[in-house]
Amino acid sequence: MIHSTRRISAFVFLSFVFFQSACSGRDAAPQESPRTNTVNGGVVALPNSSVVVVSGGKVRAWEPNGQSGWSLDLPDGDRAVAPPAAAPNSVVYIRGAQALYAVSPEGKMLWQAKYADDAAHIKNIVALSDSSAALVTGDTTVVCYATSGEVHWIYTLPDGDRLIAAPAAAPNGLLHLRGRNRLYAVNAEGKWQWQVDAQ
Numbered sequence: 089m090i091h092s093t094r095r096i097s098a099f100v101f102l103s104f105v106f107f108q109s110a111c112s113g114r115d116a117a118p119q120e121s122p123r124t125n126t127v128n129g130g131v132v133a134l135p136n137s138s139v140v141v142v143s144g145g146k147v148r149a150w151e152p153n154g155q156s157g158w159s160l161d162l163p164d165g166d167r168a169v170a171p172p173a174a175a176p177n178s179v180v181y182i183r184g185a186q187a188l189y190a191v192s193p194e195g196k197m198l199w200q201a202k203y204a205d206d207a208a209h210i211k212n213i214v215a216l217s218d219s220s221a222a223l224v225t226g227d228t229t230v231v232c233y234a235t236s237g238e239v240h241w242i243y244t245l246p247d248g249d250r251l252i253a254a255p256a257a258a259p260n261g262l263l264h265l266r267g268r269n270r271l272y273a274v275n276a277e278g279k280w281q282w283q284v285d286a287q
Contacts, residue, residue: 130171134178136193142168142182149195158195170211175219179235183213183223188233190221199237212254217261218276227251230265232278241278 130142137152145167149157162168166184173181178193190198203225210224220240222232227250234240245251249267256264261276271286 130168132172132174132180134174134180134193135176136178138178138193140172140174140180140191142172144168145184147172147180147182147191147195160191160195160197162189163197163200170213170223173213173215173221175215175221175235176217177219177235179215179219181213181215181221183211188213188221188223190233190235190237201233201237201239203231210251210254214255214257214263216257216263216276217259220276222255222257222263224251224255230255230263230274232263243274243278243280245272 131139133139138157139150141148141150145162145165146159147162147168148159151157162182162184164186166186168182169185170183175181179198180191180193182189182191187200187202189200192198208224208227210227212224214222216222216232219235220232222230224230228248229242229244230251231242232240243265245265245267247269249269251265252268253266255266258264262281263274263276265272265274266286269285269287270283272283273281275281
């Protein structure tokens with residue numbers, strides 16, 4: 089009888105300890121893993137069938153047959169903050185923390201457009217049908233760079249709306265923007281075409 093009582097007491101005690109641990113774990117704030125602004129393993133296939141991989145500040149290409157191609161380092165110790173994007177003319181666009189870079193299919197730096205990196209959550213680059221490149225700044229504005237590296241147009245979402253997804257480019261030249269409240273279509277000149285509620 090004594091042994092049985094001891095077993096029950098031990099069981100109750102262990103159950104209480106387990107319950108307390110579970111509750112304290114539930115109430116404790118979750119530990120966030122450290123964030124990084126670099127991209128490891130960002131990959132894009134070019135229209136010429138070669139493949140480009142970005143890892144931190146290193147950019148490397150592989151030929152269609154799997155042989156190693158060109159490689160380059162982003163200048164000034166810059167590091168990629170988004171996966172690369174391939175334009176229809178096989179130019180590769182890379183968004184660094186300091187600038188947007190355009191790299192030729194042969195691995196030559198064509199141009200770089202400096203900008204002050206912001207706190208935008210959406211850092212993807214979108215290559216448009218005319219081989220220009222668009223990127224998000226501040227989660228409210230899209231900036232399009234021409235193939236020469238000049239700013240082609242700037243579009244800001246109306247009514248304080250904010251982007252919640254990466255822009256999507258269509259073959260007809262329209263760029264689709266998903267805001268919190270609406271879906272927008274912008275043409276190749278950065279002009280509003282239409283919008284619909286998308287809640």
